[in-house]
């Protein structure tokens with residue numbers, strides 16, 4: 001992010017975002033400081049310093065502000081304000097500066113260098129964005145190959161609310177990185193080989209019901225899974241509380257051990273267990289596919305744990321041969337933090353491989369086949385240590401190309417109920433994802449009850465988009481690393497930072513054009529000049545043109561909530577504009593200019609929601 005992160009968009013006159021252009025000018029100024037001996041600034045210091053060129057919090061301070069003088073002053077042995085004066089002077093002379101920005105005034109306060117975008121430059125940029133298919137968003141200058149590993153549920157157990165976070169955050173990151181111009185490869189690393197299959201295989205042989213499996217395989221497999229799980233995990237107090245369970249447990253005293261044996265047999269290639277696994281998998285997949293379709297989430301690949309099984313023994317052998325892993329009490333592990341700390345296990349004493357082994361095989365496979373620059377793992381923060389160890393091991397393993405791959409755990413917090421504890425049903429079960437979506441949609445449907453002019457089928461469609469959009473947005477607008485409280489009431493509110501509010505904003509913006517009978521295609525073809533003369537037009541136009549800057553920031557830290565915050569801010573600015581200024585009723589050329597601004601706002605909001613995986617509706 002040195003001001004050269006993005007290349008010009010396809011728009012005529014496009015030259016990166018205003019922030020890019022200003023950062024380039026600041027880079028010039030800072031290099032000048034160093035050359036003139038005012039302050040030692042090395043090339044390696046530049047990126048962090050240029051990060052301090054950002055939009056201002058309040059329009060009265062200008063549009064953008066550079067705040068690095070305060071941090072640099074010590075190094076230069078000057079007062080921050082004096083240093084700011086030196087920077088500002090060089091800024092004004094930087095190539096390209098004066099085409100886009102007014103001369104910087106005197107630094108403000110302790111040394112803020114505030115900068116205002118020139119009206120003509122703003123008009124040119126927003127008019128160019130209007131006719132640009134990319135809405136003024138530049139492509140990255142150096143596209144990377146980025147693997148996004150997300151969703152990745154353990155199949156054959158019902159997907160629960162925890163999986164929504166990985167699915168929704170991962171999908172949004174993938175969409176937005178692709179829009180930025182990267183080569184994105186999405187992969188659903190399914191847990192399709194774990195102990196849950198031992199449970200189902202063992203349970204099926206004892207409690208399976210052929211007719212039930214034929215009628216509704218997921219329900220039957222779910223029933224068996226839950227039953228065996230309770231049986232295998234039952235504590236004495238569970239048995240005391242449930243005589244039926246106690247009777248079953250007495251009948252199958254070795255359940256827990258036998259379940260593990262069935263898993264081991266599956267892994268060893270036992271033909272009968274393998275046949276059962278193959279029989280159950282299609283139903284498991286169909287089940288999650290249904291959810292993905294509903295969520296409008298798609299993957300390029302679905303290379304689950306089972307896919308990597310043939311490679312695991314080789315991975316362990318290779319780690320041992322390279323002296324990275326060794327035996328310890330029958331098991332094999334990588335001692336990352338010295339001999340006295342627990343190792344990163346890659347093979348258990350009984351010969352079984354682990355989650356870690358599969359993940360190592362997966363990294364090697366991805367490197368060989370995809371040659372990525374980055375791999376993002378969108379997974380619960382509770383797996384933080386696993387990924388720390390995994391990445392450290394992978395780096396030491398010496399796979400060709402590993403040194404230049406960024407391995408990143410995009411961690412997220414827990415979804416809580418209103419009692420502040422992990423979100424559960426009243427009965428204390430985890431909440432299934434399917435019923436969660438159903439309820440969101442049902443509630444959205446109830447809210448559209450008063451809407452005339454919508455027939456039932458239309459209402460259903462609107463409710464699906466609004467209900468699912470609400471659930472996704474409620475998740476994406478959170479700071480991903482913190483826990484958040486799940487609330488249907490809040491997420492469906494029409495006010496505040498919610499999907500419903502944003503969808504409503506789109507409908508409202510586009511309603512203006514509809515009401516005026518505006519032919520949007522023709523307006524687009526006419527490539528009108530947008531002249532943001534009023535402060536409210538100006539504020540709206542500047543926010544629209546920040547789209548590319550915001551996406552850059554989202555990418556830098558994998559934080560979609562920066563995008564939701566910006567969308568919300570944009571909708572607010574649109575309201576201020578719409579409430580204060582006539583649009584359809586004003587004279588030309590303002591009328592066309594304002595209509596174009598409306599149209600562009602609508603397209604930008606729609607695109608922003610689209611990058612979050614959220615749809616829009618015509619009316620609501």
Ligand code: ARG
Pocket residue numbers: 149151152153154189190191359362377379
């Ligand atoms: N299946 C795992 C779980 O549900 C998540 C897998 C994440 N991806 C990975 N490559 N480990 O906890």
